[in-house]
Each structure stands twice: as structure tokens, then as C-alpha cells.
Amino acid sequence: MAALGVMAKIKVPYARTSLEIIRMRYGKIGHIIFIILNLTNNVFGCASMILTGSQLIYGVSGMNFVAATILIPLGVVLYTAVGGLKATFLTDFLHTAVALILIIYFTLSVLTHPAIGGLGGLYDKVVATAGQNYIPGNYEGSLLTMKSKNAIIWGLILKFGNLALVVMDTAFWQKSFATEVNATVPGYNIAALAVFGIPWGLGTVLGLSARALHNTPIFPTYPGPLTDAEVNSGMVMPYLVKALIGDKGLVAFFVLLFMALTSTVSSSMIAVSSILSFDVYKTYINPKTSDKKLVGVSHLTVIFHAIFITGISIAMNYGGANMTWIGYLRPIISCPGIIPLGLTLFWSGQTRLAAILSPVLGFFTGLAIWLATAKSIYGAVNMTTTQEGVPALYGAIGSFFSPALYSVIISLYKPYKFDWQEFLRIEIVEEVQLHGKPSLPANNTNEESIREKTIVDESVLRVPEDTQSASVEENDPEHGHGNYEKTAAVSATSSSTKISLEDVRHPFDDRTLKELYRWSRIAWVIFVFVVLITFILWPMPLYRNYIFTKPFFSGWTTVAIIWQFGAFFAVVIFPLYDGRHAIAKGARGVWNSSRRYLSKNKE
Structure with a gap:
């Protein structure tokens, strides 16, 4: 995402959403296709969190899951509708801070509990209960080995699904567009490194502790077994917390759950709100809407999304879905758009037809592979067989990689080379649509001014002095530039002529562009480094006939x-x-404003 964000700033400096880039290059049909892909990704990503949360609340407290499903998004709607993207930034930070504190608390509290006995005690208990916890597919059935076929399958599915959650979520693109590049690249890369701390430590300690204790009297399910349904619904952690920390631990667990849910739901609401208000309402329903009215529409779409996502979550609950099944479904429905979206910024040869058809064909390819593999291996297609790892992995691979093949083949069928200068016309097009002529304020070339402005400036377009009017004309429809992809035209007489791309200049000066390309190289180097470490250098040497010793x-x-x-x-x-x-600076401003307000009241 860091690399994509920088390239978007370089090639589409005026963009505000990823869908705006799609609309500029591929026209109306491509825009609608990617709107559907983005909405689907957000809906299922958000619904999986709400579904999991409601099932956890039901499993721990006994509250009706329908009531829990309704209550979870309710509070989020209020601060999201009022605060918008700023509220999401603040709550992301605050909720993540609380969540990380609780994650560290749970990890250390469980590990140091007398029933576990520290690192050595945990190791001894896992070894002592190895006969009860034999894992098919693991080396010698051990929990203390990295040679695990099922773990690799699950991990790859998770990688595909999480990649889709990020790249196909407009909220991540919005955050890239809304920040300076010297904050975007370090921010995403720091997150890429920091995120390991959550599943690695928490999963290792709590997962193995639950394995060691689930057949002992202190475990809540004793003397009954911990069922697969409870595991797939995420009940392992609350059961262990209840056993070792008690009711106060459950309270802390619910706080952690609330922090994770609200942060995710808020981000999803912002993303869906921006799509429905800006990419749908402003683009196709009321292009001349005012900013004030657009804000009002965005508030309504937040409420609509909350109601819709609640209904979807309840329906999936009644349909028997759980977080594991949705986790296996999500890559298949969300991955098809990743490569075509990336090629939009990195390959000028991708045609409109390729961008439209490749994600659609990719989705049906992945879906067919998923269901056919489940039928072939397990003899039936149902919630149980489609929740198995192998069909889900094959489906995710087909869904992710096949659009690349389709895109290349379709693009080569009728080649067309896109001119990147077209992306610099985004603001010109909007100005012409709204006002009939481009707006021309003073020249600005720094990144901050470009990011904050919503109108074109002289650094984007050099207009002849005798320009008196402007109009729009369509690009060649044969190559897929639809109604939105129109170019400003200037005329001193009754006839109008299309502005040459040679007259369209990049808004950033050479020094700024050089800095942007430097950050792009940094982003790609870190990307390759992280992938190399996490996929090859770290796990592969451990994928051998080896069981962890106590010191290791x-x-x-x-x-x-x-x-x-x-x-x-x-x-x-x-x-x-x-x-x-x-x-x-903000604190001083609040303090000074408060003093002036109080002084005014006294007078």
C-alpha cells in the first residue's frame, strides 16, 4: 500500500479516491465494476467483524446475537457521521493504543499464571499433553513444530484475504491521499513490521495455553470437549481468559473486542460513505452538488451502511457462517480486483476492456475452483466442505492470479497505450463539468497545496491568454475512455479545439517529483525485504523435521x-x-480559544 500510495501521488496528484483513478482511465463501466468490488470487499470485511463479535458476545454472555449485531454498529454511527475521516483517524489511534495494552496484558497475565508457570511451564505442559493434541499434517503431530501443511495453507489464505482487505479498501487509499508522502510510506511500513506482534505473541501464548488446559477442570467447557464450532467462532481466547483471569479478564476481553470492532466498522463506514456519496451520488446523480449537501449525503450513507451491514451480519448468522468460513470466502470475492487496480497505475497497456472483464472473469474462476475442488475432494458443496483449507486456497490463488492472465490476453487482443498525462486532467474535467471552464488560481507546486486544493491551477494547465470559453469533448471511445474521461478544450471563437497533452503539466516541480520517486524506491525495497523475510528467510529454514526445544x-x-x-x-x-x-499547537489553540470564550461570557 505504501508503494501504491506513492505512485498514485506521482501519477494522479489530484485524486481523492482510488475509484476516481479507475473512472478517469476506464470510464463509467469500469468505474461501476470497481465500485461493486470495493463495496463487496468492505461489506464482507466489516460483516465478518460484526458477525464474529456478536457470536463471541453470545457465546460468553448469552446475549441474543441479533441484539448484539444491532448494538455493535450503533455507537459507531454517531461519531463516524459527525467526525468523518478525522474521527476515524483519532479512534484508530486511541482504540489501537487500548487494544495493544490489553493484548500485552493478556499475554503476560496468562503466561505468568500459576496454572501455566511461565515459558518453561508452558513448554512442559504442551509436551505433556502432546497425546491429547495430536495435529494431523504436523511433523510427528506436534504443536511445537513449524513443519505444518495446514498452517501453510491457512497462512496463505490469510495473506490473500488481508491483502485484499487493504488494497481493495478505499479507506486505505484515502489515508494515502490525505497525508504527506513522507508520512505515508513510513506509516504503512512501520505497520507492516509492527503487526507481527499481535498474532505472534498472543497466538503463541494463548493458543498453546488453551491446548494445554482445555481438558482440565479449570477450563469452562470441562468435562465436555472444545468443539470445532466453538474454535471456528473464536471462543478459545474468552474461554481461556475466563479460566485463568476470571470475570475481570472477560471485561477486559470485551473492551478489546469493542476496540477492534469499532475501529474496523468506523473505517468501513467512511470507505462506503465516500463511495456512495462521491463516486455514486456526485458522479452520476447530482454532479453540481455543493460541498455542504455532499456532507449531508455522506451522513445518510453512513446510516444506510450501518443498517445494511447489520442485516447482512444477521443473515449470515442465521445461515451458519462463522469467522473461519468468511475468512476463506473473502479472498475469492475480494482478490480479483487487486492486480487490475495495480496495473492501472503501473502498466499503460491495460485496456478498458481488460480492466472491466479481468476482475469479473477472475471472480468466477476463483469461485469455480473453490466449489469444484470442494466437490472433488469431499464429495459435496456445503458450509463444512467449503470451510476446508485446500479448496479455499486453490480458489484464492485462482481469484488472485487469473485476472493478471486475463488482463494481459485481452489487452494484447486490441493493444492501446494509455498516456499518463491524462491523469493530470482529473481536476480540469471536474471544473469544466461544474462551471463550464477551468479555474485558474495562482501557481502552486508543493505537495501540501496540491493535496488540499480541489481546483486546478496554472501549473496543471497552460491556457492561452485569448481563452474565453471552455468545453469538453470525448476521447476515442474505442479505447475505453467513457463519459467521465473528457478533456478540457479552449476556444477563442465558436469552434473549440482539444487541449494538447503537451500543454498539461504535472503540478509538482522537479524537486518534489524527485523526492516522490525516492520514496517510491524506498517503499519497493522495504516491500521486497519484508516479503523475503516473512515468506522465505524466516519460515523456510524452520520447515523441517524439527520440534522446538525448551531453550528455542x-x-x-x-x-x-x-x-x-x-x-x-x-x-x-x-x-x-x-x-x-x-x-x-493544537493544545495552545484550544487553551487560547477557551480563555477568550470565558472572558467574553464574563463581560
Whole structure:
């Protein structure tokens, strides 16, 4: 996302959403296709969180899951509708801070509990209960090995699904467009490193502790077994917390659940709101709408999305879905748009037809592979067989990679080379549509001014002095540039002539562009480094006939816990330090405003 964000700033400096880029290059049909893909990704990503939350609340407290499903998004609607993207930024930070504190608390509390006995005690208990916890597909059936076929399958499915959640979520693109590039690239890359602290330490300690204790009297399900349905619904953690920490631990767990749910739901609401208000309402229903009315529409779409997502979550609950099944479904429905979206910024040869058909064909390819594999291996297609790892992985691979093949083949069928200068006309087009002529304020070339402005400036377009009017004309429809992809035209007489691309200049000066390309290289280097480490250099040497020894396990878990503290420092402490001057300025402003207000009241 860091690499995509920088390239978007370089090639489409005036863009505000990823869908706006699609609309500019591929026209109305391509725009609608990617609107559907983005909405689907957001709906299922958000619904999976609400579904999981309601099932956890039902499983722990006994509250009706319908009531829990309705209550979860209710509070989020209020601050999201009022605060918008700013509220999402603030709540993301605050909720993540609280969540990380609780994650560290749970990890250390469970590990140091007398029933576990620290790192050595946990290792001894896992070894002692190895006969009860034999894992088919693992080396010698052990939990203490990295040689696990099912773990690799699950991990790859998770990678595909999480990649789709980010790239196909307009909220991540909005955050890239709304921030300076020197904050975007470090921000996403710090997150890429910090995120390991959450599943690694928490999963290792709590997962293995539950395995060691689930057949003992202190476990809530004893003497009954911990069923697959309970595991797939996410009940392992609350059961273990209840057993070792008690009711106060459950309260902390519900706080953690609330922090995760509200942050995710708020981000989803902002993304869907921007799509429905800007990409649908403003584009196709009322192009000349005012900013004030557009804000009002966005508030209504937040409420609509909350109602809709609640209904979807309830329906999936009644349909028997759980977080595991949705996690296996999500890559298949969300991945087809990733490569075509990336090629929009990186390959000028992708045609309109390719961009429209490749994600659609990719989705049906992945779906067919998923269902056919489940039928072939397990003899039936149902919630159980489609929840197995192999069909879901094959479906995710087909859904992710096949659009690349389709895009290349379709593009080569009728080649067309897109001129990147077209992207610089986004603001010109909007000005012409709204006012009939481009607006021409003073020249600005720094990134901040471009990011904040919503009208074109002289650095984008050099207009002859005798320009008196403007109009629009369509590009060649054969190559897929539809109604939106129109170019400004100038005329001193009754006839109009199309503005040459040679007269369209990039708004950033050479120094700024050089800096942007430097950040792009940094983003790609870090991307390759992280993938190389996490996919090859770290796990592959451990994928052998090896069971962790006690010293190795102690070191492994210790590093995982240290990583949690590192994540807390990177995500909570460092932003406060980095933004200390802005925070101080804001605090002084609030203080001075408050003093003036109180003085006025006294007078």
C-alpha cells in the first residue's frame, strides 16, 4: 500500500479516491465494476467483524446475537457521521493504543499464571499433553513444530484475504491521499513490521495455553470437549481468559473486542460513505452538488451502511457462517480486483476492456475452483466442505492470479497505450463539468497545496491568454475512455479545439517529483525485504523435521513478546513524539480559544 500510495501521488496528484483513478482511465463501466468490488470487499470485511463479535458476545454472555449485531454498529454511527475521516483517524489511534495494552496484558497475565508457570511451564505442559493434541499434517503431530501443511495453507489464505482487505479498501487509499508522502510510506511500513506482534505473541501464548488446559477442570467447557464450532467462532481466547483471569479478564476481553470492532466498522463506514456519496451520488446523480449537501449525503450513507451491514451480519448468522468460513470466502470475492487496480497505475497497456472483464472473469474462476475442488475432494458443496483449507486456497490463488492472465490476453487482443498525462486532467474535467471552464488560481507546486486544493491551477494547465470559453469533448471511445474521461478544450471563437497533452503539466516541480520517486524506491525495497523475510528467510529454514526445544521455544516466545512492546512503541508512542509540535499547537489553540470564550461570557 505504501508503494501504491506513492505512485498514485506521482501519477494522479489530484485524486481523492482510488475509484476516481479507475473512472478517469476506464470510464463509467469500469468505474461501476470497481465500485461493486470495493463495496463487496468492505461489506464482507466489516460483516465478518460484526458477525464474529456478536457470536463471541453470545457465546460468553448469552446475549441474543441479533441484539448484539444491532448494538455493535450503533455507537459507531454517531461519531463516524459527525467526525468523518478525522474521527476515524483519532479512534484508530486511541482504540489501537487500548487494544495493544490489553493484548500485552493478556499475554503476560496468562503466561505468568500459576496454572501455566511461565515459558518453561508452558513448554512442559504442551509436551505433556502432546497425546491429547495430536495435529494431523504436523511433523510427528506436534504443536511445537513449524513443519505444518495446514498452517501453510491457512497462512496463505490469510495473506490473500488481508491483502485484499487493504488494497481493495478505499479507506486505505484515502489515508494515502490525505497525508504527506513522507508520512505515508513510513506509516504503512512501520505497520507492516509492527503487526507481527499481535498474532505472534498472543497466538503463541494463548493458543498453546488453551491446548494445554482445555481438558482440565479449570477450563469452562470441562468435562465436555472444545468443539470445532466453538474454535471456528473464536471462543478459545474468552474461554481461556475466563479460566485463568476470571470475570475481570472477560471485561477486559470485551473492551478489546469493542476496540477492534469499532475501529474496523468506523473505517468501513467512511470507505462506503465516500463511495456512495462521491463516486455514486456526485458522479452520476447530482454532479453540481455543493460541498455542504455532499456532507449531508455522506451522513445518510453512513446510516444506510450501518443498517445494511447489520442485516447482512444477521443473515449470515442465521445461515451458519462463522469467522473461519468468511475468512476463506473473502479472498475469492475480494482478490480479483487487486492486480487490475495495480496495473492501472503501473502498466499503460491495460485496456478498458481488460480492466472491466479481468476482475469479473477472475471472480468466477476463483469461485469455480473453490466449489469444484470442494466437490472433488469431499464429495459435496456445503458450509463444512467449503470451510476446508485446500479448496479455499486453490480458489484464492485462482481469484488472485487469473485476472493478471486475463488482463494481459485481452489487452494484447486490441493493444492501446494509455498516456499518463491524462491523469493530470482529473481536476480540469471536474471544473469544466461544474462551471463550464477551468479555474485558474495562482501557481502552486508543493505537495501540501496540491493535496488540499480541489481546483486546478496554472501549473496543471497552460491556457492561452485569448481563452474565453471552455468545453469538453470525448476521447476515442474505442479505447475505453467513457463519459467521465473528457478533456478540457479552449476556444477563442465558436469552434473549440482539444487541449494538447503537451500543454498539461504535472503540478509538482522537479524537486518534489524527485523526492516522490525516492520514496517510491524506498517503499519497493522495504516491500521486497519484508516479503523475503516473512515468506522465505524466516519460515523456510524452520520447515523441517524439527520440534522446538525448551531453550528455542523460550527464545521464540520472548522475541514475540518483545515485538508486542515494539509494536506499542511504534504505533502509540512514536506518533505522539512525531506529532508533538502539532499537538502542542493544537493544545495552545484550544487553551487560547477557551480563555477568550470565558472572558467574553464574563463581560
